[in-house]
Amino acid sequence: MSAKILVTGATGNFGKLTIDFLLKKGVDAANISALVRDEAKASELAAKGISLKIGDYDNYDSLLAAFQGIDKLLLVSGTDLVNRSKQQLNAVRAAKEAGVKHIIYTSFERKNETETSPIVFLAQSHIDTDNAIKASGINYTIFRNNLYLDVLPMFLGEQVLESGIYFPAGEGQAAYVSRNDLAEAAANVLISDANESKEYSMNNIENYSFQDIAETLSKITNKEIAYISPASEEYAEVLKNAGVPGEYIGMFVGFAEAIKQGEFQTDSSDLEKLLGRKPASLNDFLKQVYSK
Incomplete structure (x- = not known):
């Protein structure tokens, strides 16, 4: 009997990619459900044979109904930063009440869990959710995901090839990872028989600074890309x-x-082991985006 898998945030980038990997790896579409708020936005998933469950993080009863009969729940962290803690705690509580056997959660890499963290606005809801999952008694896999390589173009700005990099990250390094690799690793865990509770360090096997990014971009584009790290106030x-x-x-x-404080710099990574290959590097990613 194959496990019944439900993916939340299924119309978002991460959820969609994970579902595609599950299908590629031979999971029958009949065993995959997608939690969506709006059925109209999920026609692509329905066309693949994925069962759509209508649910909203703010509506506990809808979650409870959606999670019935589900063995493995991939809880993709939500984007509503203001209400995320409450919403995700709803999801964990509903999963427990519905009898879900395993929760897989996309958390994040960090060192500083106090109020002094420069990204406390983002961090607290992840920490609350991690703690709730651990306290629930449900088997869990928590992915401590590093920053996506995919966010770099946003930090670099649209004019990066003309005017260089202007970003106040100092010499800070991070083990940026591709969203694609993280989604494939999530799919691998969802199809494995692993049922022990674990946290995985989802980092790249190298750390990169913005100076490294500038040098790599220079090589790829044959242009001199400079990196300037202004004071935060000036940047703002x-x-x-x-x-x-x-x-x-x-x-x-x-x-x-x-990044400057080294929150995402790390020498531990479980990603290569979960993928069974080396993760995409900074060079791979930048080449894909910036080479003409």
Whole structure:
């Protein structure tokens, strides 16, 4: 009897990729369900034979109904940062009440779990969810995901090839990983028989600084790409003058400071083992995005 898998956030990038990997790896579409808020946005999934469950993190009863008969739940962290803790705790409670046997959660890599973390706005809900999952008594796999390589273009800005990198991350390094690799690793765990509770370090096998990024981009594009790390205040001011919304400025400044402080620099990685191959490198990713 094959395990019944449910993926939340299934119309988002991570959820969609994971479902595609499950199908590629031979899981029958009949054994995969997708939690969606809006059926109209999930027609692509329905066309693949995925069963759609309508549910909303803010509506406990909808989650409880959606999780009935599910063995493995991939809880993809939500994007509503303000309400995320409450929403995800709803999901964990519903999973327990519905009898889900295993929760897989996309958490994040960190060192500082206190209020002093520059990304406390993002961190707290992950920490709350990790703790709730561990306290639930359900078997779990918690992925401590590093920063996505896929967010780098956002940090670098659209004019990076013309005006270089302007980002206040100092000499801080991070073990950036590709979303694709993380989704494949999640699919591998979902199809494995592993049922012991575990946390995995989902980091790349190398750490990169923004200076490394500038040098790699220079090689790929045959252009001299400089890296300037301004003071956070100056950076925030420049973004403000460029009309960037305040919440984005706060987020960029927070991430830059966290990178600067070494929050995402790490020498431990379970990713290669879970993939059975080397993860995509910074060079692989930048080549894909920036080489003409």
